[in-house]
């Protein structure tokens with residue numbers, strides 16, 4: 001009867017058919033049987049594509065932390081919920097049981113309340129991958145505050161713009177963070193960000209690196225003494241299923257990042273259900289997702305999905321190359337990891353080191369391998385399959401997005417036959433469509449088009465914080481009655497999907513989405529720059545690297561180009577963060593433009609990728625002669 005755990009390919013098809021034939025009934029059954037609700041819904045789903053309004057489990061009352069924590073106390077209080085592996089391999093790993101996690105979340109939640117945080121307030125979290133990060137998310141959720149995690153590699157400008165966009169009242173940060181052999185001054189970055197954030201009333205600071213930092217009287221508070229005085233019990237706030245759970249920013253093709261809003265009920269059901277099936281999670285498994293909780297992958301598959309299922313979820317503070325390139329495999333062996341979920345960029349970086357490191361460790365505990373964040377190329381797929389999975393562990397190439405909340409296209413391990421570079425088949429309840437140039441749906445197999453989803457699913461983002469109009473325009477206006485993903489995809493002869501990459505101005509570098517517009521805005525701030533265009537080009541480790549074409553005022557007469565390059569990358573680091581730095585910068589006197597004045601990025605992309613034989617007709621450009629000059633001076 002229960003469709004909660006799918007174990008066979010046949011079963012996948014059966015359940016899939018059922019889920020699309022009657023989605024409401026399907027999701028109602030899943031929701032009813034496997035979650036703790038304070039009150040049942042009055043309506044499973046209502047939606048309107050025109051206004052872009054979607055509601056799941058309307059009328060239901062729930063608190064996600066009761067599903068993540070309280071519910072497991074009777075059956076598995078002593079089971080490890082979070083297994084924390086510190087940056088330094090000589091520092092002991094920390095096993096936090098469900099009971100302890102429950103207490104620590106409650107204490108933290110009481111501290112938040114004590115500092116005036118109430119249901120509906122937004123709390124910005126800027127923390128490294130330490131247990132307090134997961135705990136702070138749950139503490140917010142406990143009292144109905146909305147968390148907005150900002151990846152702790154973002155710059156102070158990126159932090160302040162996100163804080164102001166969602167009007168956060170509090171920041172949770174740490175004195176510093178460890179990343180490999182480096183110590184990063186997180187609190188300094190926050191201090192700088194807060195020069196410009198009128199809404200922030202208080203800052204909670206976790207002690208991690210014992211760095212010497214400034215604490216602003218009245219605003220900044222060390223967390224630990226507050227926790228010490230807080231009760232380990234905190235009644236969970238009863239939330240509506242459609243109340244916001246969190247905001248998470250993602251890059252868009254235009255300037256400002258989009259604060260995607262996820263709500264409690266649907267997100268809970270979908271992340272839990274995908275976690276269980278996509279990773280074939282069983283009770284004694286030790287699940288490790290290497291993402292940072294600053295990204296959606298960490299939200300859904302380090303924190304919520306695993307904890308709702310009562311799983312043991314590993315959190316790793318460090319980097320794959322420290323103290324050496326064997327660190328991931330050392331952790332797999334040490335903690336007997338059963339599911340390992342990482343990004344192609346990490347696989348490529350490790351594969352570059354040969355097999356010396358990976359061969360040293362016993363990886364026999366592994367059962368399922370996962371990949372996420374960008375297309376996985378054939379070579380990386382085989383390296384992963386042979387050297388990590390020893391050709392025994394299926395690779396789940398999972399396609400999804402911040403906006404989708406959970407995994408959307410993926411094999412089910414031990415069921416779906418995998419195929420390198422293919423995300424294979426839609427997950428239960430997911431109805432993909434490929435759209436052609438003229439807005440028509442491409443039916444049948446062996447077609448390639450723009451990937452859309454033509455029926456709502458429980459974990460879809462409900463809006464962009466403070467800008468529903470932008471949500472509607474970005475995702476629901478390209479095609480009628482469907483969600484447009486921004487990705488291109490093809491469907492092969494058996495119906496398997498392969499994601500071919502972004503079709504908009506978002507470039508995925510090392511698995512991080514970067515919008516070209518904000519990078520160009522940062523560059524254009526430089527007083528010597530007249531305009532700029534950023535494109536991606538293939539890179540063997542990062543997937544894509546960034547190539548900047550920059551035209552200078554006065555044609556850059558008498559300028560020191562090396563120095564300019566440094567200044568421009570520094571500006572990008574300051575405005576966005578080091579992940580957005582350009583790999584190559586070419587100065588030019590002009591950029592190729594259409595007659596309507598649009599920069600022809602398509603041509604610039606071809607030049608950056610050394611495909612100058614495929615430029616097509618450039619004669620219709622406003623300034624075709626510029627193209628040859630750019631080719632002649634290519635970096």
Ligand code: 6R9
Nearest residue numbers: 372373374375397398399400401402487499
């Ligand atoms: C979960 C996550 C979303 C974009 C998405 C697509 C790319 C993610 C992929 C993949 C090919 C996969 N992407 N998974 N491309 N194969 N398995 O990464 O969310 O950071 O919002 O990025 O990442 O282009 O549109 P997010």
